[in-house]
Amino acid sequence: MRDVAVIGIGMTKWGELWEKSLRDIFVETALLAIEDAGVDRIDSMYVGCMSSGLFIGQEHLASLLPDYLGRTPVPTVRVESACSSGGLALRQGFIDVASGMSDIVLVGGVEKMTDVNGHEATYALGTAADQEYEGFHGLTFPGLYAMMAHAHMAKYGTTREQLAMVAVKNHDNGSKNPLAQFPFKITVEGVLCSVLVADPLRILDCSPITDGAAAVILCPSDLAKRMKKAAVRIAGTGQATDTIALSSRKDLTWIESTHIAAQKALAMAGRKIEDLDLFEVHDCFTIAEIMITEALGLVEKGRGGKAVEEGLTSLRGKFPVNPSGGLKAKGHPVGATGVAQAVEVVKQLRGEAGTRQVRGAKLGLTQNMGGTGGSSVVHIFEAE
Amino acid sequence: MPTPSRYWREIPQRYRLEAGKCTNCGYVCFPPRLVCPQCGGREFTKTKLAESGKILTYTIIRVAPHQYVDQVPYAVGIAEMDDGVKLTAQIVDCKFEDLKIGIRVKIEFRKIYEEGEAGVIYYGYKFVQE
Amino acid sequence: MAGIIGYGAYIPRNRIKVEEIAKVWGADAPSYKKGLMLEEKSVPSPDQDTITMAVEASKRALKRAGINPKEIGAVYVGSESHPYAVKPSGTVLAEALNATPEVHTADFEFACKAGTEAMFVALNLVQAGAVRFGLAVGADTSQGAPGDALEYSAAAGAAAFIFGKDPIVAEALDTFSFTTDTPDFWRREYQYYPQHGGRFTGDPAYFKHIRGAAEGIMAKAKMKPSDFQYVIFHQPNGKFPFRVGEMLGFEKKQIEPGWLVSKLGNTYSGSSPLGLTATLDVSKPGDMILLVSYGSGAGSDAFIFRVTKRIDEVRNLAPTTRHLLDTGKIYLEYGVYAKYRRKIRKAE
Numbered sequence: 001m002r003d004v005a006v007i008g009i010g011m012t013k014w015g016e017l018w019e020k021s022l023r024d025i026f027v028e029t030a031l032l033a034i035e036d037a038g039v040d041r042i043d044s045m046y047v048g049c050m051s052s053g054l055f056i057g058q059e060h061l062a063s064l065l066p067d068y069l070g071r072t073p074v075p076t077v078r079v080e081s082a083c084s085s086g087g088l089a090l091r092q093g094f095i096d097v098a099s100g101m102s103d104i105v106l107v108g109g110v111e112k113m114t115d116v117n118g119h120e121a122t123y124a125l126g127t128a129a130d131q132e133y134e135g136f137h138g139l140t141f142p143g144l145y146a147m148m149a150h151a152h153m154a155k156y157g158t159t160r161e162q163l164a165m166v167a168v169k170n171h172d173n174g175s176k177n178p179l180a181q182f183p184f185k186i187t188v189e190g191v192l193c194s195v196l197v198a199d200p201l202r203i204l205d206c207s208p209i210t211d212g213a214a215a216v217i218l219c220p221s222d223l224a225k226r227m228k229k230a231a232v233r234i235a236g237t238g239q240a241t242d243t244i245a246l247s248s249r250k251d252l253t254w255i256e257s258t259h260i261a262a263q264k265a266l267a268m269a270g271r272k273i274e275d276l277d278l279f280e281v282h283d284c285f286t287i288a289e290i291m292i293t294e295a296l297g298l299v300e301k302g303r304g305g306k307a308v309e310e311g312l313t314s315l316r317g318k319f320p321v322n323p324s325g326g327l328k329a330k331g332h333p334v335g336a337t338g339v340a341q342a343v344e345v346v347k348q349l350r351g352e353a354g355t356r357q358v359r360g361a362k363l364g365l366t367q368n369m370g371g372t373g374g375s376s377v378v379h380i381f382e383a384e
Numbered sequence: 385m386p387t388p389s390r391y392w393r394e395i396p397q398r399y400r401l402e403a404g405k406c407t408n409c410g411y412v413c414f415p416p417r418l419v420c421p422q423c424g425g426r427e428f429t430k431t432k433l434a435e436s437g438k439i440l441t442y443t444i445i446r447v448a449p450h451q452y453v454d455q456v457p458y459a460v461g462i463a464e465m466d467d468g469v470k471l472t473a474q475i476v477d478c479k480f481e482d483l484k485i486g487i488r489v490k491i492e493f494r495k496i497y498e499e500g501e502a503g504v505i506y507y508g509y510k511f512v513q514e
Numbered sequence: 515m516a517g518i519i520g521y522g523a524y525i526p527r528n529r530i531k532v533e534e535i536a537k538v539w540g541a542d543a544p545s546y547k548k549g550l551m552l553e554e555k556s557v558p559s560p561d562q563d564t565i566t567m568a569v570e571a572s573k574r575a576l577k578r579a580g581i582n583p584k585e586i587g588a589v590y591v592g593s594e595s596h597p598y599a600v601k602p603s604g605t606v607l608a609e610a611l612n613a614t615p616e617v618h619t620a621d622f623e624f625a626c627k628a629g630t631e632a633m634f635v636a637l638n639l640v641q642a643g644a645v646r647f648g649l650a651v652g653a654d655t656s657q658g659a660p661g662d663a664l665e666y667s668a669a670a671g672a673a674a675f676i677f678g679k680d681p682i683v684a685e686a687l688d689t690f691s692f693t694t695d696t697p698d699f700w701r702r703e704y705q706y707y708p709q710h711g712g713r714f715t716g717d718p719a720y721f722k723h724i725r726g727a728a729e730g731i732m733a734k735a736k737m738k739p740s741d742f743q744y745v746i747f748h749q750p751n752g753k754f755p756f757r758v759g760e761m762l763g764f765e766k767k768q769i770e771p772g773w774l775v776s777k778l779g780n781t782y783s784g785s786s787p788l789g790l791t792a793t794l795d796v797s798k799p800g801d802m803i804l805l806v807s808y809g810s811g812a813g814s815d816a817f818i819f820r821v822t823k824r825i826d827e828v829r830n831l832a833p834t835t836r837h838l839l840d841t842g843k844i845y846l847e848y849g850v851y852a853k854y855r856r857k858i859r860k861a862e
Binding site for chain 1: 415441443445447448450451452460471472
């Protein structure tokens with residue numbers, strides 16, 4: 001297996017992009033990444049997108065996107081694993097380069113979510129759950145995570161305020177990110193009096209509906225050296241699955257797939273979790289970030305709420321989590337998120353993260369998750 | 385959302401809680417499956433879930449998918465039935481203040497939703513307080 | 515001899531008081547309460563309908579009957595609020611009870627006596643030996659037009675009876691039906707609410723047919739009012755059953771155990787059937803019970819039952835009707851009631 005490096009990144013401002021179609025959003029972003037990498041050739045493309053079919057009635061992105069990028073006949077794969085589509089696309093791209101099949105691979109992620117109303121979007125996002133035995137009963141994603149929150153609060157004493165602190169921290173970071181959907185700060189009081197979505201989760205506990213894309217260019221490390229490109233190496237990749245329905249899990253308060261995926265990535269990179277300098281994780285809901293920090297092994301089981309309260313995961317804390325602003329402040333165009341996490345880590349490892357730079361960052365981790373943890377994919381990046 | 389065939393296929397589960405019990409390790413699959421997730425076994429006997437259990441966790445949905453908008457707000461929970469199987473369903477006829485982890489519930493046959501004014505009516509199981 | 519081998523009741527938990535309805539329409543609550551002897555009525559939740567209530571009532575009847583549902587040969591549901599205009603309620607019920615596929619199913623309709631229609635047919639099929647067990651349900655979630663007198667009483671409930679020859683809880687000694695074409699209360703297709711003939715629904719309708727059926731069955735069986743421990747009449751309001759009882763020569767104490775309407779409302783096809791389940795709950799072996807339903811349009815079905823020793827064994831195998839009527843009540847405001855009963859016009 002060859003070493004794989006990221007030599008280009010691209011991302012545009014995320015938000016409700018009324019004037020832009022899915023094609024526009026993807027192409028603009030991909031062009032930025034290609035320009036950043038300084039390549040003229042693409043050998044293959046992997047694009048994460050959860051559900052262009054439900055959001056805009058469009059499938060066959062594997063033809064549409066290379067077409068509009070002006071790159072047909074490049075082989076393209078549309079990757080889907082609900083909210084971990086982007087991270088999974090990255091892993092597929094990595095495998096394509098590492099195996100020697102391709103040299104220059106574009107990995108992108110895109111989602112256009114605002115061409116349907118809120119209830120339709122809620123339905124589309126809900127298709128990541130078990131349709132016949134969760135969705136059929138009227139469950140939504142906020143509802144599923146709300147049930148995990150209630151269970152976590154009952155078992156470990158995690159508080160409503162600790163959940164709010166996750167959102168506040170991520171907005172603090174996001175206020176320093178010019179591409180974020182919501183680049184402004186919020187307060188704990190603001191979270192606690194925002195409208196209820198699924199008890200105990202409120203609207204400010206939830207990542208938003210967003211249009212956006214992100215892209216990276218991968219190539220073998222020695223090609224990057226020959227091109228004299230500043231490169232960030234993908235040191236480890238890990239993926240794992242778990243039951244689709246929350247009720248089938250052994251422990252409703254623990255994300256086993258993230259735990260396994262992280263162990264695999266760390267083993268491949270030859271690292272321990274404490275060695276890493278920053279973490280871009282899947283805070284689709286505030287409770288998710290708390291449970292993820294536990295599953296990654298940053299804190300003991302049950303201590304995720306305390307950790308955020310004590311500032312462990314803030315930008316200047318011991319384990320900075322979501323310096324980009326996370327899904328909460330940056331936005332969550334579903335299929336794009338996993339790739340945007342990689343864009344942030346690469347920026348940080350290049351020292352290009354401006355006022356949200358984690359000082360001396362050499363090793364970073366991305367964790368991208370589908371559904372309530374039915375799939376997880378973790379990547380570890382190392383500055384060369 | 386489900387066409388009649390998709391809903392009709394699940395009727396033994398929705399109306400009668402029919403499940404499959406692995407003959408090798410005893411794991412109860414609801415809905416029934418072809419492969420036991422616990423031991424990989426491929427043979428099952430027909431069984432039925434217990435009709436009472438206790439709530440492990442719950443939430444109150446306030447923003448719903450479009451088919452359920454008329455029902456908002458409604459409670460949904462995961463209960464551990466008395467035979468150990470965990471089941472997800474709405475919790476009805478229960479004041480929200482009375483919802484707590486640990487309360488005992490039993491199954492009742494209710495309407496799940498209707499496909500508008502002219503479509504099929506979907507029936508299934510919900511939890512009520514015991 | 516055939517009879518009831520199992521019975522079950524279902525009443526939704528929601529209630530709304532007469533005062534709550536009256537205040538919205540500026541009506542005189544005390545006079546409604548006194549004039550119609552009504553206090554409150556049951557209200558179905560939005561996720562309940564004739565079918566859901568029929569399933570739960572029938573499951574309770576099965577508990578008391580103690581039979582294998584696969585042996586039920588006929589499943590009949592009588593209602594004036596079947597959820598579908600075309601697609602039987604009975605098939606959902608039969609499937610939910612696991613009585614399918616070898617079963618005869620039909621939906622019945624005859625205003626408020628659709629339940630006893632179903633009972634009449636199921637009982638006689640068993641009597642004739644055509645089926646071993648027959649299930650009959652009377653269930654309704656009928657509506658009264660907002661502000662109309664019927665809004666105070668239109669309620670929801672279900673009663674289920676399984677008929678067989680063994681093991682009998684109450685023998686069915688006789689039946690009698692009295693029918694004429696009398697347009698006292700009706701609903702045209704595609705209309706949301708029914709209409710009625712006001713005072714015409716009294717003497718030429720309710721009283722004529724109940725008296726016709728009651729006098730007819732007592733003549734046929736050579737019995738008189740004092741031979742019965744209990745009598746149950748259809749209960750469109752609190753007053754009518756006592757008035758017709760008095761006309762026929764029955765005493766208040768014979769009527770009271772099955773008289774649920776003041777706290778329940780008029781459950782239409784469930785009305786006299788629920789009166790019967792409530793009566794069975796308190797009856798003793800040897801008691802004679804007369805049941806006389808009434809359905810607008812118009813007709814009455816009468817049944818004579820004699821309770822057996824088995825009532826003591828089965829009574830407590832499922833909740834009693836009074837328990838369902840008196841416990842776990844959830845009181846609604848008119849706004850929530852109107853929302854539940856879809857009386858509020860919404861966007862498409």
